[in-house]
Amino acid sequence: xxxxxxxxxxxxxxxxxxxxxxxxxxxxxxxxxxxAPAIATVTLAPQNVDLQSTYxxxxxxxxxxxIRPQVTGFITKVHVDEGQRVRKGQALFTLDQVQFxxxxxxxxxxxxxxxxxxxxxxxxxxxxxxxxxxxxxxQYEYQLAENSLQQANAQLATAxxxxxxxxxxxxxxxxxxPSDGVVGQIPNREGSLxxxxxxxxxxxxxxNSQVYAYFSLTEKDLLALSGNGKGSLDAAIKSxxxxxxxxxxxxxxxxxxxxxxxxxxxxxxxxxSSVRALFSxxxxxxxxxxxxxxxxxxxxxxxxVIPQKATFELQDRxxxxxxxxxxxxxxxxxxxxxxxxxxxxxxxxxxxAGDRVAIEGVGTKLKDGMTINPTAAAPAxxxxxxxxxxxxx
Numbered sequence: 001x002x003x004x005x006x007x008x009x010x011x012x013x014x015x016x017x018x019x020x021x022x023x024x025x026x027x028x029x030x031x032x033x034x035x036a037p038a039i040a041t042v043t044l045a046p047q048n049v050d051l052q053s054t055y056x057x058x059x060x061x062x063x064x065x066x067i068r069p070q071v072t073g074f075i076t077k078v079h080v081d082e083g084q085r086v087r088k089g090q091a092l093f094t095l096d097q098v099q100f101x102x103x104x105x106x107x108x109x110x111x112x113x114x115x116x117x118x119x120x121x122x123x124x125x126x127x128x129x130x131x132x133x134x135x136x137x138x139q140y141e142y143q144l145a146e147n148s149l150q151q152a153n154a155q156l157a158t159a160x161x162x163x164x165x166x167x168x169x170x171x172x173x174x175x176x177x178p179s180d181g182v183v184g185q186i187p188n189r190e191g192s193l194x195x196x197x198x199x200x201x202x203x204x205x206x207x208n209s210q211v212y213a214y215f216s217l218t219e220k221d222l223l224a225l226s227g228n229g230k231g232s233l234d235a236a237i238k239s240x241x242x243x244x245x246x247x248x249x250x251x252x253x254x255x256x257x258x259x260x261x262x263x264x265x266x267x268x269x270x271x272x273s274s275v276r277a278l279f280s281x282x283x284x285x286x287x288x289x290x291x292x293x294x295x296x297x298x299x300x301x302x303x304x305v306i307p308q309k310a311t312f313e314l315q316d317r318x319x320x321x322x323x324x325x326x327x328x329x330x331x332x333x334x335x336x337x338x339x340x341x342x343x344x345x346x347x348x349x350x351x352x353a354g355d356r357v358a359i360e361g362v363g364t365k366l367k368d369g370m371t372i373n374p375t376a377a378a379p380a381x382x383x384x385x386x387x388x389x390x391x392x393x
Contacts (some may be wrong), residue, residue: 040360040377041323042310045353046302049346051339053296055215057245057277061206061288063179068202069095070172072195075188075202082186085284086177086205093175093202095194100170107163114152114159121149181205182284206288211281213245213257215294216272222262237262243277245286246293253292255280298339304347310359311336311345318345321366323356323374331368 073095080092128145131137175194184204188194194202217225225240226233242256257279266273277294279286311318311334318336321329334350351357358366359377366372 036327036371036373037361037365038375039329039358039366039372041356041358041374042306042377044304044306044347044351044355044357047305048299048301049303049305049344051298051300051337051341051346053298053339054246055217055275055294055296057213057215057292057294059286059288059290059292060212060214061181061208062210062212062278063181063207064184064288065178065181065205065207066201067092067175067177067205068196068198069093069175069194070196071095071100071169072193073097073100073173075190075192075194078186078189080183080186080203082183082203084183086181086183088177088179090177091174092177092183092205093194095173095175097170097173100166100173103166104163104170107159107166111156111159111163114156118149118152118156121145121152125149175202177205179205179207180209181207182287184288204288208281208284208287211279211286211288212260213277213279213292213294215275215277216270217262217275218272219266222266222273233262241297241299243297244295245277245279246295248291252295253279253286257294259296300337300346303337304351304353305344306347306351306357307359308340308343308345310357310362312363320351321358321362321368322351323358323372326371327374328369328371329358329366 075093076096077094078092079094080086080090086092125142125145125148128137128142132139132142182205184206186203187200188202222233225236227236237259240259242258244256245253247253257277259275260278261276263274306320311320313319317333319331319333322332323329332350335348337346337348340346356374358372358374
């Protein structure tokens with residue numbers, strides 16, 4: 001009986017072991033039969049893209065003229081207000097004219113006196129000449145009369161100059177605008193003392209019909225602009241495309257500008273050089289002191305473009321997953337153009353036209369050597385085909 005029980009227990013163990021092996025074999029078969037994950041891919045092809053570079057900019061009027069008086073006096077009248085558009089020659093301020101009008105009157109009286117003295121001296125000289133011709137007086141006496149006439153003429157010329165100077169000073173009491181423009185801040189009002197030596201101007205008149213946008217380019221940017229020294233910087237500036245101006249509220253100024261000059265000096269502290277772009281401003285929207293961003297377009301022809309989400313970084317190097325003929329992903333190092341629009345990268349090396357690149361699951365699902373089921377990437381909402389660089393506004 002004991003041997004029969006042992007035999008039964010042994011048979012049961014064999015059956016359980018067989019069932020366990022069968023179960024394990026079934027699970028292993030199920031794991032092997034799991035399909036590869038579907039991953040969206042793009043096939044690279046050369047295309048044209050419009051990238052752009054942006055630089056912080058400060059706006060200044062084409063001319064910002066500090067208005068200072070040419071004579072000292074108390075302000076008696078302010079003819080304009082801050083922000084008012086003025087024309088060349090328009091009165092801005094009037095200074096106290098009393099003392100300057102008195103100086104004009106005094107100079108005119110002096111001139112009249114000098115003119116009378118000339119007339120008297122001329123009559124005397126003419127009379128002496130008649131007497132000299134009749135040998136009644138000596139040459140010496142006549143010469144004294146002639147000298148007095150010349151002295152009177154000199155005093156007359158001095159009096160004329162003094163009158164002109166007094167009249168100019170009187171005219172300077174009306175401070176006018178030297179150009180068309182917009183009036184800036186007016187710190188001093190009626191009753192304030194105005195002087196040519198004052199540190200603070202009466203106001204500033206900005207000619208905003210055209211404005212300059214000042215921004216900076218690094219030494220590296222300047223070298224790239226001139227082809228690393230292969231070409232002339234002046235020629236490169238002339239060939240630069242039109243630039244745009246993004247205002248502080250994010251809107252784009254409707255009129256394009258042109259880079260006009262680049263400073264010949266690189267600031268040792270910042271390592272950059274000042275650049276000036278000129279914009280027409282017919283409606284006066286742009287004002288001196290405003291800020292914005294200069295947008296320089298950078299069109300590139302026949303380049304390979306990949307979405308930024310398709311890349312990952314490892315030890316300061318950038319990689320993508322290239323899908324080979326066996327549908328396995330292979331991590332591949334690439335080099336990219338520094339300039340980008342935040343959505344795509346322009347590839348400079350590491351990939352070629354026709355390569356398939358995985359654009360999903362990077363950093364989460366995909367691992368090097370993994371087999372996938374490649375699927376076509378869905379087109380972007382604003383593009384009918386593969387993602388491309390956003391066109392500059």
